[in-house]
Amino acid sequence: MFTQEFLRTQLASRIRLAHPGRGDEAPDPGPLTAELLTELASAAEAATTTVTVVLRRFEPQVYAESVLRYALSLPDTLRASWLRAYTRTVFLTGNPANLTGRFGFHYVSQDGSMAWTAPDDAGERSPLRRLLRLFPTAELPPLPARLRVPATAGTPEHDGPAPVREARLYAVTTRVSLAAYLVHVHHVLAEAVIAQLIDEHTELTIHHVPQLDPADGPFDLLRVVPDPDAASDDQPETAGAGRLRAYAALTLTAGAS
Structure with a gap:
C-alpha cells in the first residue's frame, strides 16, 4: 500500500505543474499540509480547459486504442x-455519426463509436454539454485481466525495424465506476503521450487490478486524486484535503521489435 505522505507528494507535484506561479521555477511553498493541498486542488478544480468525449458504447480495447490515437493526434x-x-x-x-455534421470533432475513433473535441475553454458552455447527457455513473462492467494494445504506428519509413517501447498500465477496478474508469485511464494515457513516455x-x-501494488513499480506516472468514498474525519493527517487514493499507474520497459 502507498502511504498517504507518498500520495500527497505525488498529488502536490502534479497540481503545482498546473497552478500558475507554482511551476518548476516557483519557490518551494513549504510542507505538504492539508491546507496547501486544498488550496492547490481548488485552483485546479477551477480550471476551464476541457476535452469533451462523445461515446455511443464502451468497449475497453477500442477505448484504450482510441485514447492513444487521440492524444497522439494533438499538435x-x-x-x-x-x-x-x-x-x-x-x-x-x-x-x-449523428453529430459530426454539426460539431467539429478533432478525432473520431476508427469504429465511429467515440469522438473527441480539441481542448478548449468552453467547459459547461459547450453546445455538446447542452445537447447531450453525461455518460452514466454505472457499475464497472467485467473487464479482462489484461488487454494488449498494439503500437499505433504503421510501417516505418526508415530502413530496419522501428524501436519499440513497452508500457504497462495498471488500472484499479475496486470501488471504481465506469465513468471514473474512463477518466482515470484517459488522463494517464493522454499525459503519458504528452510527457513523451x-x-x-x-x-x-493494461492490467486491471483490485488495487495498485507498489511492488509493480517504480512507476513513471501515477494518477492520484482524493478518494470520494473515504471519510476524512477518520484520517486526521488528511483532514480538509480528504484521503488520497492512487487509481492508475504507468511503468515503461525498453524493448525491441
Whole structure:
C-alpha cells in the first residue's frame, strides 16, 4: 500500500505543474499540509480547459486504442498547454455519426463509436454539454485481466525495424465506476503521450487490478486524486484535503521489435 505522505507528494507535484506561479521555477511553498493541498486542488478544480468525449458504447480495447490515437493526434501547441491548464475530460452519451455534421470533432475513433473535441475553454458552455447527457455513473462492467494494445504506428519509413517501447498500465477496478474508469485511464494515457513516455511505437498492456501494488513499480506516472468514498474525519493527517487514493499507474520497459 502507498502511504498517504507518498500520495500527497505525488498529488502536490502534479497540481503545482498546473497552478500558475507554482511551476518548476516557483519557490518551494513549504510542507505538504492539508491546507496547501486544498488550496492547490481548488485552483485546479477551477480550471476551464476541457476535452469533451462523445461515446455511443464502451468497449475497453477500442477505448484504450482510441485514447492513444487521440492524444497522439494533438499538435505540439495543444500538448504543451495540456498539463499546465489542468485539462479536464467530460464524457457524454451520444452517437458521433449523428453529430459530426454539426460539431467539429478533432478525432473520431476508427469504429465511429467515440469522438473527441480539441481542448478548449468552453467547459459547461459547450453546445455538446447542452445537447447531450453525461455518460452514466454505472457499475464497472467485467473487464479482462489484461488487454494488449498494439503500437499505433504503421510501417516505418526508415530502413530496419522501428524501436519499440513497452508500457504497462495498471488500472484499479475496486470501488471504481465506469465513468471514473474512463477518466482515470484517459488522463494517464493522454499525459503519458504528452510527457513523451508513450509514442506511436509503444506497445501497451493494461492490467486491471483490485488495487495498485507498489511492488509493480517504480512507476513513471501515477494518477492520484482524493478518494470520494473515504471519510476524512477518520484520517486526521488528511483532514480538509480528504484521503488520497492512487487509481492508475504507468511503468515503461525498453524493448525491441
